Amino acid sequence: MKLFFKIIGAIFALLVLATAGGVAANWQLVNQILTYSPLILPPFYGDPADRAAAQEQDIRFLRHLTKYDRSFSADEVEAFNTHLDAMAARAGEMSDAEFYLDVSKAAAISDNGHTNASKSPTYRQFNHAGVRFYWFADGLYIVRAENTFADLVGTRVTGVEGRTPESVNAALGVYTGGAAQFRKLYGVHIMESPELMHAAGLAASSDELTLTVLDNAGEPRSVTLPAIKEQGQETLPIRRPWMSLRGDDLPGEDGAWARVLDFSDGGAPLYLETPQENFLVKHLHGGVYLRPQLLLQREETPVLEQFQRVINDAPEGGYAFMAVDLRLSPGGDYTKVLDFVKAAPGTLNSDGKLYIITSPQTFSAALVTAAFLKYYGGDQAVIIGQPMGDHAQFWAETGFPFELPNSDYRISYATGYHDWEDGCTGKHEYCFTQNILHEVPAGSIEPGVMMAPTFSDYASGRDIIMDRILKERP
Missing domain, CATH: 1.10.12 (Lyase 2-enoyl-coa Hydratase; Chain  A, domain 2)
Structure with a gap:
């Protein structure tokens, strides 16, 4: 028996040593996890009585x-x-x-883009008015509608419950943290729901929504839309604001919704071509266009291999231009783009341009990717489009989910600081570990060429940004 305990003791000692050795060898990773990825245990309050x-x-x-x-x-x-x-x-x-x-x-309240309640309840739990809104440079438009209201598709919204869309957007801004353009994006999810609008004090009823729209002749028209709550709504996949622009059925529509554009026979602009694909590459006019969305390395999103293929396929003498379209990218893991952003400028010819296309939906790791490309691209790089969905300085990173025990509302939270304008290394106590290794002082990340599409640009199926790029290509 003594021998048995000696053996067990020896094994335990070896495990302790191995663990200690592993921690020592990977201390930077361990420290990162301990500092930026907290363990959040669920509460044990017992079943609520009411x-x-x-x-x-x-x-x-x-x-x-x-x-x-x-x-x-x-x-x-x-x-x-x-x-x-x-x-x-x-x-x-x-x-x-x-x-x-x-x-x-x-x-x-923290006004941080990475600190927000999940937006999924807005389209999974609460009712909607049977229309989808989208903001363009010239105002708010209905881009999709349940077939009963198909005649509203393409109309400009000039009033929501007697208020201007702009004033409603301002009032809804308190429910989303982050940059103004990011809050505006996600405000439409609330605006589409009579139930949420009523709860916000912006609609007279939770069962209907009254709009004023301009018809094709430019005449104002008032329409009251009854609330809809559909079977299976609670299981809908994630819906990002840009998806309302797609030219195909969205999950849950099943042919029962009309939309501005229909690309079933092709002809979609590149940013909306095969939108269900996470990574699109097109070689054209001696250059290359790529549209990554989620920047994560998974079986279904092998971004490392896809980025590397763009580098490997560069023609002898280099690309005439490279257009990296981040308009639809919500982010991911910026360490997965490091090899690409450093190599991309070297694939251009001496007169080649590196275009970085952005929008308010360019967020998190996608914003960091834009900063990297601007920095490594130097004089050849230009950011074109609209301001991104966050500031150059922001908080991100997270650990175990923070989820309320009864409503199940999930709150994203942020533990690590980022500064992609000047860098935060040595300047901030919680500068994220990976930033210390990889950050660059990219300077201003505002577009050097500001371009925002109007509704007519979108409705015509044009991409004004790619039109400009192809017009001015070397």
């Missing part, structure tokens, strides 16, 4: 958010707690829509 208890438990757990999220300033933490105190006083009285919006407002 609606009031359920909301009170969610609010109690939500108070822990600022223990993990570092984007809140001291004043914002105070405002956050004051807001939660007001929520707690109304526990049980709030409708689901009111509670969701109050949770969203609480998270948005």
Whole structure:
């Protein structure tokens, strides 16, 4: 028996040594995980007795958010707690829509794009008015509609419940943190729902939405849309704002919705061609166009190999231009683009241009990719399009999910600091570990050439940005 315990003790000692050795050898990674990826345990409050208890438990757990999220300033933490105190006083009285919006407002107090309540409840849980909105340079338009309201497709919205779309957008900005253009993008998800608009105090009823639109003759017309809640809505896949522009059926539409564009016979502009594909490459006029979306290395998104193929396929003498279209990219893991962004400028000929196409949907790792390309591309690089969905300085990175125990609303939180204008290494206590290794001072990440499409640009099937690029190619 003594021998047995000696053997067990020896094995335990070896495991401890091996673990210690592994930690020492990978201390940087271990330190990164410990610092930026917190373990969040679910609360053990017990089953709530009623609606009031359920909301009170969610609010109690939500108070822990600022223990993990570092984007809140001291004043914002105070405002956050004051807001939660007001929520707690109304526990049980709030409708689901009111509670969701109050949770969203609480998270948005830090005004950080990576600190937000999930937007999926806006289209999975709550009703909608049977239309999809999208902002263009010349205003808000209906780009898709349930077939009953097909005649509204392509009309400009000039009024929402008696208010201008711009004033409604301003009022909805409190429910999303981040840059103004990012908040505007996601505000339409709320604007499309009578239930959420009513909860926000912006609609008279939770069962209908009244709009004023301009018809084809430019005449104003008032229309009241009844609320719709569809079977299977709760299982819809993620819906990003740009997807309303697609020329094919979206999940859940099943041919029952009309849309501005239909690309079933081809002819889509490159940014909307085969939108279900995560990575699109086109060789044209001696140059190359690539449109990555999610920047993650997975079996279904092998971005490392796809980026490398673009580099390997460069013609002798180099590409005449490279257009990296990040308009539809929500981000991912920026370490997966490092080899590409460093090699891309070297694939251009001496007169070649590196075009970096951006929009308010260019976010997180996609924004970092744009900064990398601008930095490594030097004088050959130009950012063209619209301002991206975040500032050059922002908080990101996360750990285990932060999810409210009863409503199941998930809140994204941020633990690591980024500065892609000047760099944060040595200047900030929580400069993210990978930034210390890889960051570059890219300078301003605002577009050098500002271009925003109008509705008519979109409706014609044109891509004004690629038209310009191809016109001025070397």
